[in-house]
Amino acid sequence: MPEEEPMKKQTVTAEDWIAAARTLNAALPNLQRYDGATVVIKLGGHAMGSDEAMESFARDVVLMQQVGVNPVIVHGGGPQINQMLERLTIKSDFVGGKRVTDLATVEVVEMVLSGLVNKRIVQAINAAGGKGVGLSGKDANLMVCEQADPALGFVGKPVGFNPDFLRSLHAAEIIPVIAPIGGGSDGATYNVNGDTAAGAIAASLKADRLLLLTDVSGVKDNTGEIVSEITPEQIRQMTDDGVIAGGMIPKTETALAAIDDGVRAVVILDGRAPNACLLELYTEHGAGSLIRPPR
Numbered sequence: 001m002p003e004e005e006p007m008k009k010q011t012v013t014a015e016d017w018i019a020a021a022r023t024l025n026a027a028l029p030n031l032q033r034y035d036g037a038t039v040v041i042k043l044g045g046h047a048m049g050s051d052e053a054m055e056s057f058a059r060d061v062v063l064m065q066q067v068g069v070n071p072v073i074v075h076g077g078g079p080q081i082n083q084m085l086e087r088l089t090i091k092s093d094f095v096g097g098k099r100v101t102d103l104a105t106v107e108v109v110e111m112v113l114s115g116l117v118n119k120r121i122v123q124a125i126n127a128a129g130g131k132g133v134g135l136s137g138k139d140a141n142l143m144v145c146e147q148a149d150p151a152l153g154f155v156g157k158p159v160g161f162n163p164d165f166l167r168s169l170h171a172a173e174i175i176p177v178i179a180p181i182g183g184g185s186d187g188a189t190y191n192v193n194g195d196t197a198a199g200a201i202a203a204s205l206k207a208d209r210l211l212l213l214t215d216v217s218g219v220k221d222n223t224g225e226i227v228s229e230i231t232p233e234q235i236r237q238m239t240d241d242g243v244i245a246g247g248m249i250p251k252t253e254t255a256l257a258a259i260d261d262g263v264r265a266v267v268i269l270d271g272r273a274p275n276a277c278l279l280e281l282y283t284e285h286g287a288g289s290l291i292r293p294p295r
């Protein structure tokens with residue numbers, strides 16, 4: 001048997017502590033800027049990594065709340081739905097980035113999103129000392145839906161919201177964690193793309209920031225470089241040119257719709273990067289691609 005490597009001890013020097021204190025000191029203007037701000041964070045299924053990454057994400061969210069932010073988490077879970085559908089041998093197709101959702105599929109989608117995925121995030125937030133409460137768009141009519149397109153089956157288009165309920169949770173220091181499932185006035189259950197749900201809920205709250213956490217560092221241009229600030233005009237051009245493609249299309253579409261509907265700014269960033277949300281809000285080293293209304 002190979003010998004086990006001895007654990008490497010990390011030595012934290014006085015210089016490290018001084019650097020940490022300096023970082024906190026430098027964060028003061030942004031801590032003041034986001035005090036009382038509403039920040040909607042969309043955690044994509046690809047960005048939910050290991051237990052350590054989830055723990056770190058949850059600590060970031062709890063820390064944000066501790067320093068005055070009102071966080072709202074809206075999550076995805078596409079890969080997790082795929083895994084469960086495979087286990088159940090249910091085939092699934094995507095059209096234009098949306099899952100064609102029949103009755104059997106929507107049952108699995110709701111089970112996975114409102115159950116496994118939602119509770120994993122809630123548990124991580126609560127373990128970090130926060131008060132996370134898991135919801136879906138069905139609860140308190142947070143996101144009432146109608147059918148988006150008959151060809152997609154039970155895929156929902158969000159049409160009605162309850163931002164006052166979310167504000168009352170914030171007043172009680174509760175962090176809402178929302179699965180992108182909506183109820184229809186027809187009694188049906190609707191599957192909503194996670195980006196679409198996050199954008200619509202952010203718009204209903206007129207949020208100060210919408211952070212879309214994904215598995216790339218931001219929107220890439222035709223040379224593969226991340227564009228740190230991108231205008232609505234550039235997004236339209238890059239989409240026409242095919243530079244923005246695949247899963248990035250619903251994200252940039254969501255960003256454009258959200259800023260049109262009163263969200264102050266949207267950032268697309270890598271949720272797998274350690275402390276991505278803190279880096280974005282509290283340091284000058286903004287982590288991804290910023291989209292805001294033309295001034």
Ligand SMILES: Nc1ncnc2c1ncn2[C@@H]1O[C@H](COP(=O)(O)OP(=O)(O)O)[C@@H](O)[C@H]1O
Binds near residue numbers: 045219
């Ligand atoms: N211009 C672009 N810049 C960055 N990513 C892009 C671009 N065009 C397409 N993509 C693709 O979009 C993907 C992100 O979308 P998706 O996989 O649906 O994420 P999530 O599961 O987080 O919602 C990236 O991994 C990348 O492959």
Ligand SMILES: CC(=O)N[C@@H](CCC(=O)OP(=O)(O)O)C(=O)O
Binds near residue numbers: 078098
């Ligand atoms: C209609 C539709 O496509 N719904 C998505 C909901 C989950 C999601 O959006 O997950 P990510 O954010 O991880 O991609 C789906 O069924 O996969």
